[in-house]
């Protein structure tokens with residue numbers, strides 16, 4: 064890798080009560096790369112994203128953003144640094160309109176001045192959201208809600224976007240459209256952490272990837288190498 068990592072997770076341990084969700088996990092994300100983290104239900108994928116986002120406080124370890132340890136920073140401060148997430152379950156403001164959700168996403172100091180231009184950009188990307196701009200977010204279809212969650216993240220002008228299983232609950236055609244959006248953001252040089260159970264699709268678009276099992280990193284490599292790895296093919300692709 065040419066540069067220093069943008070984000071380094073070092074020996075991260077996350078637990079809830081007595082149970083351990085992540086056990087000394089280390090990963091690096093380099094500028095402009097699309098990093099895929101795959102793993103089964105309960106592997107610790109959401110715990111990884113939530114601890115980077117500041118929503119879960121790790122028990123141990125470091126999360127370095129451009130060299131600064133941000134573990135324990137509050138979520139808003141992490142957003143202001145340029146780290147956005149498209150969370151599992153979307154977490155929209157259900158009673159607010161599409162446009163109000165986007166405006167909230169764009170209300171951070173780092174992006175506020177360009178909010179109206181950014182909204183137009185999101186509507187250009189997702190014409191469906193423009194058609195439904197006054198509709199309550201909670202009444203959108205699942206696919207539309209996923210578009211809104213992505214749009215809200217884009218409004219923050221993030222350097223790193225973390226996607227938590229964006230394909231979940233989407234039809235095959237919407238899943239393709241969603242992966243196309245991820246690829247488009249990657250082409251525009253946004254750094255991406257893509258967490259998925261959809262192992263084949265996410266490793267095939269990932270520059271590099273990690274496999275998480277029971278809170279441990281068990282494999283790491285380029286997306287292409289992991290896709291042809293015997294263990295990955297047997298355990299995740301049924302081949």
Ligand SMILES: Nc1ncnc2c1ncn2[C@@H]1O[C@H](COP(=O)(O)OP(=O)(O)OP(=O)(O)O)[C@@H](O)[C@H]1O
Nearest residue numbers: 079083084102103104105106107108109110111260
């Ligand atoms: N708030 C919580 N309280 C207690 N245990 C939790 C909590 N959140 C997660 N866990 C546990 O931590 C482990 C990892 O969960 P996590 O949600 O990170 O997995 P995941 O890889 O995202 O799974 P999935 O693919 O099902 O979303 C699981 O055993 C889960 O039950």
Ligand SMILES: [Mg+2]
Nearest residue numbers: 108109110151
């Ligand atoms: Mg999860």
